[in-house]
Amino acid sequence: MSQPADRFYTKEHEWVKIEGQTATVGITDYAQSSLGDIVYVELPAPGAALERGKPLGVVESVKAVSDIYAPLPGTVAEVNAAVEDDPALVNRDPFGEGWLIKVSLTGDASPDGLLDAAAYAEFVRSL
Amino acid sequence: MRQWPKEGVPLLFEQGAPGRGSRFVEDAGRPEDFLDPALLRRRLPLPDLAEPEVARHFTRLSQRNFSVDGNFYPLGSCTMKYNPKLNEAAAAYEGFTELHPFAPDAGAQGALHLLWDMQRWLSELFGMAEFSLMPAAGAHGEITAMLMAKKYFAQIGQPERHVCLVPDTAHGTNPASAAMVGYRVVAIPSTRRGRTDVGALRARLDGATAVCMMTNPNTLGLFEDDIVDITRAVHDAGGLMYYDGANANAIVGLTRPGDMGFDLLHLNLHKTFSVPHGGGGPGSGPVGASERLARYLPQPLVTRRGDGGFALEWDRPDSIGPVRAFWSHFLAIVRAYAYIIVHGVEGLQANSRLAVLNANYVRARLKGVLSVPYEDLCRHEFVCSAEDLKRATGVRALDLAKGLLDAGIHAPTMYWPHVVPECLMIEPTETETKETLDEFVRVLSSLVARAREDPSALAALPLHTPVRRVDEAQAGRLANKGIGLRWEPPAADASPNGT
Amino acid sequence: MSGYAPHTERDIQAMLEVIGAPSLEALSSVPDGLELRAHLDLPPPMPESQAFAHLRRLAEANQAARMTSFLGAGAYRHYRPPAVSWFATRSEFLTAYTPYQAEASQGTLQAIYEWQTYISLLTGMDVSNASLYDGATALVEGVIMALHATGKRRVAVSLGVHPMYRAVLATYAAGMGLEVRELPMDERGLTVCEEQALDGVSCLAIQSPNFFGCIEDVPTAARAVHAAGGLCIAVTAEALALAVLQTPREAGADIALGEAQSFGLPVGYGGPYVGFIATTREHVRRLPGRLVGETRDVDGRRAFVLTLQGREQHIRRELATSNICTNQALCALMATVYLATVGSHGLQAIAATNLERARRLRDALCALEGFSQTFAAPFFNEVCIRTPVAAERLAARFYEKGILAGLPLSRFYPGRDNDLLVCATELTSPEDIARFARAVAAEVPHAAVA
Structure with missing residues (x-):
């Protein structure tokens, strides 16, 4: 499994791509493949405040449910309506069209403690 | 092996004709003879079926089920013992x-x-x-x-x-x-x-x-x-x-x-x-x-x-x-x-002992077939794991479970408890004969052997059940939108059998 | 060697050898100190023929089961076509488990899907679940749905909701920290929905016909609770009324729930019955318990499967929408066979007969001096009768004459000493009614027809 190098990762299998004061968040290919067919995505409303490491939503497959944790603090700027309508997008394109939310970063938004692509790949291999 | 009709059994709402049905009461009038029409519903869009149609419908549905009376049902933690007719x-x-x-x-x-x-x-x-x-x-x-x-x-x-x-x-x-x-x-x-x-x-x-x-x-x-x-x-x-x-x-x-x-x-x-x-x-x-x-x-x-x-x-x-x-x-x-x-106390006690006997017997016989993760003797049920098999062949606990269905045996409880990967949880209960348990071990062993020879074959099972593997993801995605959880009348017609 | 277990001594020895255990006792022994020491006070085992007779004697000791009955109050004696139990209790349905393995459970799954459709059509709602324990627990689950939908922990419940349903809600509310407000009844027997009583509530639960038998003005109640930002829960304890009354959906309800025992289930000293719950698409994910959905198998055949399991306890554990695991599949199947057997026309005819018999009963009793109809509101198959002597005393006297006269309201509504709740169904014959009225006249001499 290759991980795009333009973003950071968490050990809970979220990815976050930082562009200036905005970040896009999704779940990794490893996460979608372990969950299996995703049938439902529950995302916060735009404007909701996010705290680093706290649950922001839920992805649900046929047999499992998984919390999504905020990799960075901020407020929700946009949610991916296409994913809410067709959750299979997360399975098909987790790093692209299957993104979940965009966040306006606030507070300490430094990527300290997040993994880069190589470190995440190493982490996944160890599982 | 029985051939199941591709079209299945039509829903009740796709059968019948207006006015069919038996008369269970004498005519007492219409609801509006007794209540203000403003309190009444306008129509009651349920199907009218004749009793023979009902009989065939539910008999055919019943034939599409596994049951304790018809099948060995070693579903762990569910205690699927025989239900005495008394x-x-x-x-x-x-x-x-x-x-x-x-x-x-x-x-x-x-x-x-x-x-x-x-x-x-x-x-x-x-x-x-x-x-x-x-x-x-x-x-x-x-x-x-x-x-x-x-x-x-x-x-x-x-x-x-x-x-x-x-x-x-x-x-x-x-x-x-x-x-x-x-x-x-x-x-x-x-x-x-x-x-x-x-x-x-x-x-x-x-x-x-x-x-x-x-x-x-x-x-x-x-x-x-x-x-x-x-x-x-x-x-x-x-x-x-x-x-x-x-x-x-x-x-x-x-x-x-x-x-x-x-x-x-x-x-x-x-x-x-x-x-x-x-x-x-x-x-x-x-x-x-x-x-x-x-x-x-x-x-x-x-x-x-x-x-x-x-x-x-x-x-x-x-x-x-x-x-x-x-x-x-x-x-x-x-x-x-x-x-x-x-049963009395003695009979209940004997049943508990025999439930433990049956579980340990199957466990002992399956030891060389699948991995049995805990050393100790079990009680009324035990878990085994297809993790090694999966690593070796890609065949999962799910595939073995589906293979059992083809042999007329209900699947064990799968993937639970979560502490055991690729878990199959087996509870035979005391009401099963040694012959049934031997047959179960034989079928499961042959599925494991087949997995080692031709792993892809197992992914296609079951072949002989009324339906084969179903698309749960599609059901789930629609259900989240409130779709596919009931029969819907055709758009032009708001009631069953066209009333 | 034991009841229904098939083991011979030889089987046991052969199996112990494979296991490597010395004896059955050793194999099933428990840690020291935990072996059963007490002598248990149970009767010795009974041969099956004796057990059969013993159970029959117990059944026959229930004299009330044979009496002419005017009892309803949440449990209704209706005609049960023999087809219902004949088909619903086939071994393949009766001895199956929850349909986790879709390939081996299409019969149960399709029947549940048909039940979900029947409940949706009867209530006018979009979706129904696979059933709940009974009407009272359905009310609790409906209230929990409303809490999740609105985030408010205050609940309004009409005093016309079945007193046992309210008592069950109170049991749960105490443990869950909910505030329950009870709405009073007016002199017509209908719920009073005042604005301030609905302030800040997550929902209003209103039953129609209510416990007094009166058909409520659900649309007005729904508008009132919607204005207060809550959901309207329409409760039905007598599901047969759904066949004729305005549907909960038409009346503006967000959640329709209740008890469907009337559809082919015996009164059976209180259970098992079958609760139902239905709602609009908007709230589908908040529904508790099992749900069956339609899909396809790998060959493109229509197939049914348990769905939305992500809401349920076996996956979500402490975050589940409800702790419910078991539903009432067999009871829901009986109701489904019942509805299929009687059909749309049959169900309406049965409901009309109930309307007619209940009016005949009301007329017969109210023709006696001192007796009158307590509430003026229209009714379905139950009605409150004002009695010139204490209703409890009347009921006790009639029991001695072999008649179950109805339920004295004072049982649940202190102060209503002279109100008797009576019920008539299609099983209540005109002769039963005439005999009852004659007995009442004889019992209360000054109540003889004026």
């Missing part, structure tokens, strides 16, 4: 079926006597002070007991206790029931021996501990050897012990949860006491309580008066109150009662 005959007696719940006690003495006996017998068998027969199912018994615990702590002035300890092998209903009364659930890990980690449990005990919920034997089919230490530690911390009776079929007449130190427990009469499962209910989940908790049991209970007569007892001031509209799943209690009187 139970059914007794539950159909008119003196039981036609008895109204508000009938005066004097006119319901037979039913009340039966319920009173059951309350006492269950108390004897499980070592509790008193039993309520009111809860409708296991999960209903759990919430009942959580409500009792909460009231108990409020009354003794310790309402701050709010933590419920639940081993990671517990049934999902345990944490869900605890959460319903606002308890915070803390999971306790299991040891390599498949037992609750007593050290980890002790470390979580403090003044916030309310209840510890345990299943014994646990869902790995192993007896919690340290149970007395656990109940003592929880009691020392001021908490209560709850016994989930899902696995009681391993212990009836051999040991008693009350003697282990449990304060509260529920039973599943539809597992241990041979009430049929009915395709997912109705169950019956009586709750037992120790001396200090009994006064919180839901009311009414049945009491024996001084004159020897029986009565519903409403005057229990500390009771949490009723947990369903009427007194019990009475007709389910009748079935369990029938089971108990034909």
Whole structure:
């Protein structure tokens, strides 16, 4: 499994791509493949405040449910309506069209403690 | 092998014709003869079918089911034992079926006597002070007991206790029931021996501990050897012990949860006491309580008066109150009662021993076939793992389960408890013959052998069931939008069979 | 060697050898100190023939089961076509488990899907679940749905909701920390929905016909609770009324729930019955318990499967929408066979007969001096009768004459000493009614026809 190098990762299998004061968040290919067919995505409303490491939503497959944790603090700027309508997008394109939310970063938004692509790949291999 | 029609069985709503059907009452007029039309619905869009159509429909549906009467059904933690037909005959007696719940006690003495006996017998068998027969199912018994615990702590002035300890092998209903009364659930890990980690449990005990919920034997089919230490530690911390009776079929007449130190427990009469499962209910989940908790049991209970007569007892001031509209799943209690009187203590004890025998026999014979992760002998059920097989061949527990269906054997419980990867949980019950168990081992062994030769073949199974593997993801995605959960009338026509 | 277990001594020895255990006792032994020591006070085993007779004697000791009955109050005696239990209790349905393995459970799954459709059509709602324990627990689950939908922990419940349902809600509310407000009844027998009583509530639960038998003005109640930002829960304890009354959906309800025992289930001393719950698409994910959905198998065949399991306890554990695992599949199947057998026309005819018999009963009793109809509101098959002597005393006297006269309201509504709730169904014959009225006249001499 290759991980795009333009973003950071968490050990809970979220990815976050930082562009200036905005970040896009999704779940990794490893996460979608372990969950299996995703049938439902529950995302916060735009404007909701996010705290680093706290649950922001839920992805649900046929047999499992998984919390999504905020990799960075901020407020929700946009949610991916296409994913809410067709959750299979997360399975098909987790790093692209299957993104979940965009966040306006606030507070300490430094990527300290997040993994880069190589470190995440190493982490996944160890599982 | 039977060929199943590709089109399946049409829905009731796709059959019939307006005006078909039998006449069950004489003509008494139309609703608008009695009520203001403003109060009435405009139409009743249900199908009209003739009784022969109904007969064929439900007979054909029934043929698309596996059942204990037709198939070996080794579904772990579900105790799919044979349901004696005496139970059914007794539950159909008119003196039981036609008895109204508000009938005066004097006119319901037979039913009340039966319920009173059951309350006492269950108390004897499980070592509790008193039993309520009111809860409708296991999960209903759990919430009942959580409500009792909460009231108990409020009354003794310790309402701050709010933590419920639940081993990671517990049934999902345990944490869900605890959460319903606002308890915070803390999971306790299991040891390599498949037992609750007593050290980890002790470390979580403090003044916030309310209840510890345990299943014994646990869902790995192993007896919690340290149970007395656990109940003592929880009691020392001021908490209560709850016994989930899902696995009681391993212990009836051999040991008693009350003697282990449990304060509260529920039973599943539809597992241990041979009430049929009915395709997912109705169950019956009586709750037992120790001396200090009994006064919180839901009311009414049945009491024996001084004159020897029986009565519903409403005057229990500390009771949490009723947990369903009427007194019990009475007709389910009748079935369990029938089971108990034909067995007596010795018969119940023998059944528990034979349930343990059957499980250990299958376990011993499967040892070389799949990995059996825990060394110790099991109780009424055991788990095995297809993890090694999956690593070697890619074939999963799911594929083996589906392969069993083709051989007319119901699948074991799969992928649960979560502590065992690629888990198959097998509970044969005592009512299966050695020949059936041998055949099961033969079929499962041949599936594993086939997996090693031709792994891709297993992914295609089952081939011979009424439908093959189904697209659960599609169902789930639509259901989340409220689609595909019912028959919808064609757009141009708002009713079945075109009325 | 035991009841229904098939083992011979030889089987046991052969199996013990494979296991490597010395004896059955050793194999099933428990840790020291936990062996059963007490003598258990249970009767010795009974041969099956004796058990059969013993159970029959217990059944026959229930004299009330044979009496002419005017009792309803949440449990209704209706005609049960023999086809219902004949088909619903086939072994393949009766002895199956919850349909987790879709390939081996299409019969149960399709039947549940048909039940979900029937409940949706009867209530007018979009979706129904696979059933709940009974009407009272359905009310609790409906209230929990409303809490999740609105985030408010205050609940309004009409005093016309079945008293046992309210008592069950009170049991749960105490443990869950909910505030329950009860709405009073007016002199017509209908719920009073005042604005301030609905302030800040998550829902209003209103039953129609209510416990007094009166058909409520659900649309007005729904508008009132919607204005207060809550959901309207329409409760039905007598499901047969759904066949003729305005549907909960038409009346503006967000959640329709209740008890469907009337559809082919015996009164059975209180259970098992079958609760139902239905709602709009908007709230589908908040529904508790099992749900069956339609899909396809790998060959493109229509297939049914348990769905939305992510809401349920076995996956979500403490975060589940409800702790419910078991539903009432067999009871829901009986109701489904019943509805299929009687059909749309049959169900309406049965409902009309109930309307007619209940009016005949009302007329017969109210023709006696001192007797009158307590509430003026229209009714379905139950009605409150004002009696010139204490209703409890009347009921006790009639029991001695072999008649179950109805439910004295004072049982649940203190102060209503002279109100008797009576019920007539299609099983109540005109002769039963005439005999009852004659007996009343004889019992209360000054009540003889003026």
